[in-house]
Amino acid sequence: MSADVILSGALTGLEGPLLFARREANVALNDAVEVIGREGRGRVGRVSALDEEAMVIEVLESTTGLDLDGTRIRIRQRPLEMALGPGLLGRVFNSVGAPIDGGPALPAERRQRVDGMAINPAARDLPRDFIETTVSTIDLMNSLVRGQKLPLFSCGGLPHDRLATQIAQRARLRDAQAGEFCVVFVGIGVPYDTAENFRYAMEKSGALAHTAMFLNHADEPSTQRLLTPRFALTAAEYLAFVEDRHVLVVMTDMTNYCEALREVSASHGEIPSRKGYPGYMYSDLATIFERAGCIKGLPGTLTQLPILTMPGDDIGHPIPDLTGYITEGQIVLGRELDRKGVYPPVEVLPSLSRLMDAGTGKGYTHPDHPALSNQLFACYARASRARVLASVMGVDGLPETDRRFLEFGDAFEERLVSQQYPRTLEESMALGWELLRALPVSELTRLSGEQLACYIEAPAEAG
Amino acid sequence: MTQAVIQWIGGPVLKARVSEPFQIHEALAVGEQRLLGEVIQLSGDLLTAQVYEDTTGLKPGDPVVGSGLPLSVALGPGILGNIFDGLLRPLSEASGHWFQPGLAAARSGQFRFEPGVGEGDELAGGQVFGQVDGPGPGRACLVPPLLSGRVRSIRPAGTYAEDEPVLEIEDAGGRVHRVAMQHDWPVRRPRPAAERLSADAPMVTGQRILDTLFPVARGGRAALPGGFGTGKTVLQESLAKWCDADVIVYVGCGERGNEMADVLDEFPHLEDPRTGRPLMERTVIIANTSNMPVAAREASIYTAITVAEYFRDQGLHVALMADSTSRWAEALREVSGRLGELPGESGYPAYLASRLADFYERASRVKALNGEEGSVTVIGAVSPPAGDFSEPVTSHTKRYVRSFWALDRGRAQARSYPAIHPLKSYAEDVDTLARWWQLQGNSEWREYRRRLLGLLESQARLERMARIVGKDSLPPEQQLTLLAADLMNEGFLRQSAFSEVDRFCSPKRQTAMLRLMMQFIDLAGEAVAAGTPPAEIAAMPILRTLQRLGEEFGEDDLERQSEVASEIGAAFNALNDHKEAADVG
Structure with a gap:
């Protein structure tokens, strides 16, 4: 690692965060520099473009207080590091x-x-x-x-x-x-x-x-x-x-x-x-x-x-x-x-x-986790559509199934989305199954027969 | 080797003073690390070049060495089954945890070579002169396309390095060329073929919504636009896994590193449903993730299609998945901006459209130089900002593709994948491909497809109406239309990429499923015409079987599907009997 080089009086211009200087030392692209103002405070910068005679330094802090004559540039000759x-x-x-x-x-x-x-x-x-x-x-x-x-x-x-x-x-x-x-x-x-x-x-x-x-x-x-x-x-x-x-x-x-x-x-x-x-x-x-x-x-x-x-x-x-x-x-x-x-x-x-999909399901969380979340997504999306309909023609104008979805949507937000205390995944899943039980079984097409039997139709055993 | 000296450098672009002549698009080695670069402008004694790697540490005075060749990649037997960066340099676990500039070394695979020609044989460009041993397709050794002549000598069967000359050819002018199992080809130049052929068969993707509604022809080109989270990548990966191409070239262009990890994790363990071999054996992955150098992202698309053409020239059917072409266009924009070119629409350079056209035109079905038939099918993902399809990359892409698969956010949010919107998508080769379906024993395909699209179109219209008058106020036939459209969406068009059973659906199974659905819809139509209320049809238990048809009846259960047909018949008979009894009573 080469030693730091300090240039003084090399500045030719200052424009916003950009500092234009004569290239009086061996500098490479993206080298870290410290720009030291007259007051002695160092600012972090880096070389953003250069040719044979000149270089452009991007100052990564405020340039307020810098001037062309009194500013020194310390060149680190390596990229910005921590x-x-x-x-x-x-x-x-x-x-x-x-x-x-x-x-x-x-x-x-x-x-x-x-x-x-x-x-x-x-x-x-x-x-x-x-x-x-x-x-x-x-x-x-x-x-x-x-x-x-x-x-x-x-x-x-x-x-x-x-x-x-x-x-x-x-x-x-x-x-x-x-x-x-x-x-x-x-x-x-x-x-x-x-x-x-x-x-x-x-x-x-x-x-x-x-x-x-x-x-x-x-x-x-x-x-x-x-x-x-x-x-x-x-x-x-x-x-x-x-x-x-x-x-x-x-x-x-x-x-x-x-x-x-x-x-x-x-x-x-x-x-x-x-x-x-x-x-x-x-x-x-x-x-x-x-x-x-x-x-x-x-x-x-x-x-x-x-x-x-x-x-x-x-x-x-x-x-x-x-x-x-x-x-x-x-x-x-x-x-x-x-x-x-x-x-x-x-x-x-x-x-x-x-x-x-990579981190849930069998071997990661619970085998039925993906199907449950998939079904909840489908039902909640359906509930949102029902809400749009209800906003136009009122809840009473909706078919029975849509009304049940509306209720599901509200319960989903009030009980599952909203939570005051931490929940384990098991608690969240139990809540999810419970919410689905309020819907007609014929609508739960993303669940398999076994999942329906286990969680929806005979909930007592599932706990 | 021509020499130049860096005069100015900023970001990935540099200007260098030349002392000897350079060509435009010549590949360069820049600085002491020999970073790869390419000449993009020549003006007097100055050349402008873009560097494909991190330029930190370069300075004026550093050397630039010309290669005398345009940016080229080495095509050979070591490509298949491996992962590369955007410039076809191997990436492997062995190359370290971090991607490093100048990560040089070329492939150095050893292969068992079996000569296929003898001394004195006449060989033309693109012909096969030998085979290498190994699993998977793409094992032919090709004469470089522009070379022809008489075989002066050929090495006996044995194991050689990929880049070791095994063949000597004397051309008509008496010059001797040494040929290895691999040869270089410039990436921006399409590889020649004997003849371009027109589309005749679809590339079977195993995805119902694509094969049945919006097929893509072998040698065709499809675009897959969609906002973030609409499932572009999952669909691209599904296609890479299950489509019936011989070779898959998957280019991750400016996308996520974890997606590449996913492919690398999954593909070696998955079996090709047609050959029973690991999918990785037929796959090439080209990875230029979003945090790798931008200029190499621009090149990676050309690298990928050159690799695809190389396998096409061996008489193979190749599918190229490009994810995402928008990132490639952005790389063009970024480099163009650094060169100070005048920007066009949205800051993209004015030549964006012609570059897109050049790329998509390289998709083709051809008679290769050696007489075999091969094809390259291109499927390009497009990531329009804010999901707006009127932006330049999507709208220009639309002009050059023949299949357009528009992904829809609403469908994605309901987790109804693949989230292709049936009313915004199209396929132009339907008439040509109907013949193929006929040969597969599905002569009704075109009719079914038309009915299905008609049904979805009516659904959109009726739902708008139902929003005003209420669903219950619609006439029974229209209520049935909505029910039927729901069934098609849920039971047929939706297909989970993560389901062991349903991730792949053969044309045969698609036909069987479609027939069952249509049978149900026809019978339901008759029942409603005879006075059965649609609510009773919606309550039929057989509906649930149909909605889960894809999930419950796999490829091995096609027999059982015919039982469903009789169940449907029986269910409607029961419904009618019940109704007659009620009418009488």
Whole structure:
């Protein structure tokens, strides 16, 4: 590793986050640099383009206070890295991985590139271990498995943070070999109280010692927001693949990340794509979300639970849309349910877990779990259609069967979606069967004869 | 080997000062790591190139070395059954946990070679000069398409490395060419064939809604557009598993890594229903996941279709699953943006449509150079933003495909998979393919298909009406139409990809199921005409049997299905008797 080089007086221009300088040292693309202003404060940056005489440096923090003559540039001659070592858990860090809890710096046992590297697709292990979140709409209807990336699509003002906190506190594996579980909380452009509430909740449940927090507050520069998840995931990868833990990464709010991406792209003068977001937003988000996974031969896993608030409550907006194309499903929260007082307000129909089939059923959860959830989906979809009809011509105008579906729909929301206390998967399943018993047997076409006999027609034995 | 020196670099694009002539689209080795790149512009003594790998660490002054050839891949017996990156470099567990730039080494498989020609034989391009041992199809060794001449020498049977010359050919000009079991072919150039043939038979997919309603011809092209969560990938995987092609090329272009893991986990354990061999033996996976370099994503589609054409040239039927062509188009957009080209619609380059056309036109049924018949069927997934089919990639794709399978969010949310919307999808080769169904003993296919589509069309119309007047106020025939359409949706069109019994449905079983459904609908129509209320028909227990027909009666139970036919008859007789008794009483 070559030594750092310091250039002074090399700046030729400053434009937003971009710094133009004469290339007076041996610099390579993506080298990390520290831009030191007259006041002596260092800012993180990287070389984003260069030719024989000049180079462009992207400053990843605020450029306020920099000038052309007094600014020095320290060139690291290696890409942006994070120093990692034992003792990550229980600590709080800022966007660029420096402790902000007053504690000592981490021992630097190894350095890892914050951009991460793509997991070799052939070395990936298929995620299969069911995680019990104790939330019925997730466990029963859209199961989460280790190594999955499952975002919460929410809207402003909905209790997504509360739900994420509860999942972080309660999530567990069903069998004994649970291994070491830990949480990495990433606050991206979050208000102070969101971060504090999370910290307090984790502390109260005694889980703070298994949690590392990376915070980028709402008033910090947006360029730093692009770094927060990368530093946090680098730490998470260290916890998962070096220290062999099972890591759950909770990231809130990815919408702030995307807004920052748009802002930075615009300041680079790039050609915008949909709604002003850069055309590479899909690839950029993928470099974050694809860092979830399991690797063959390594015991640790990395699971992601990103949270995003849909601008204008619109699921077709580029942020949820591109996220949905990358992640393995989504849990959608709805305002209507929230207004009805249903907590957690999970909209079951647009929610989906793509890895559910790999992690549920015989040998994983319960042999009848997939059929039950399938049947509940079909019935609830039917109930929603009946609601549309009822809204036009009134409940009385509906045929008998449709009226029973309407009742089923209400019961489903009030009893299964809404929950005040944690439920095991068995409890959720028992509730599901009970709800189905209110419907005519002839409508339950997704269940086999044996399932009907066991759970619907002779419920006493099934318990 | 021509040389150049990097002058400017930003992201995956670089400019280099050349001292010797380079060709456009020439493949390059960039920097000390010898990263793969391609020349995309030449201007004076400057060339512009895109690099297919992570360019971190490159700097002005680093060397760029030309290969003298356009971007090419090595086609040979080591391809089948394996997984590669977008540039056909092998990925395996052995190559480490992380994908690394310059992850170089070419394949170095050893194969047992059996010569098929002798000294002095005349050979033309594309002809077979030997075979390799091994399981699965695609074991012929081909003469490179543009080479022909007289065999000067050929190695005896034995085990050789894939890239070791085994044959020497002297062309008409007296030049000697050394040929190995594998040969290079530029990915952006279609491989030549003797003759293009027109469609004659469908590619049987084993999916009822496709084979019966929207078939795709062998050598045809289909698009599969759908928003996220509508089941594109599951359907693509089902097709890869159960369609009746000899070779499957599956390209994951800018998609999820866990999906590749799923395919790699599942395929070796699944059996091909026709040959009884592991599915992996007939499969090639090309993986460029969404977090791998974008420029390689652009190339991966061409790599895949070149591999498909190579197997076609051996007289095989190949199906190419591209998931997703939208990511490929986005890669085009990204590279175009970095070059500062003028953007067209939605920021895509103006040449998007012609690139899509070039790609889909490489799907074909041909007489190969060696006289055998082969085909490449392309099935491209499209991921339109916000599920909006009017966006550029979907609308341009629509112009070049002959089968359009539109996925619908409403159907997906009710977990009614495959979520293909029957009224928004189409297939253009129906008339040609009806002959094939006739040969399979289903001469009513076209008529059934027309009735089924008519039924679904009426359903949409009647449901709109029912929303205003109420379902009960519809006349009995129309209520029956709704009931029949529900039965077709639930009992016939829905098919679970995860059900051991129903994930594959042979044309024979599809025909049998369709006949039972139509028998029921006809009898129910007669009963309603005779005055039976539709509610009584909806309450018939036989309806449940029909709704679960796919799930309960597998491929081995075709005999039992004929019993269902008599049960249906009996059920309606009982209904009529009951009604007559009631009328008399």
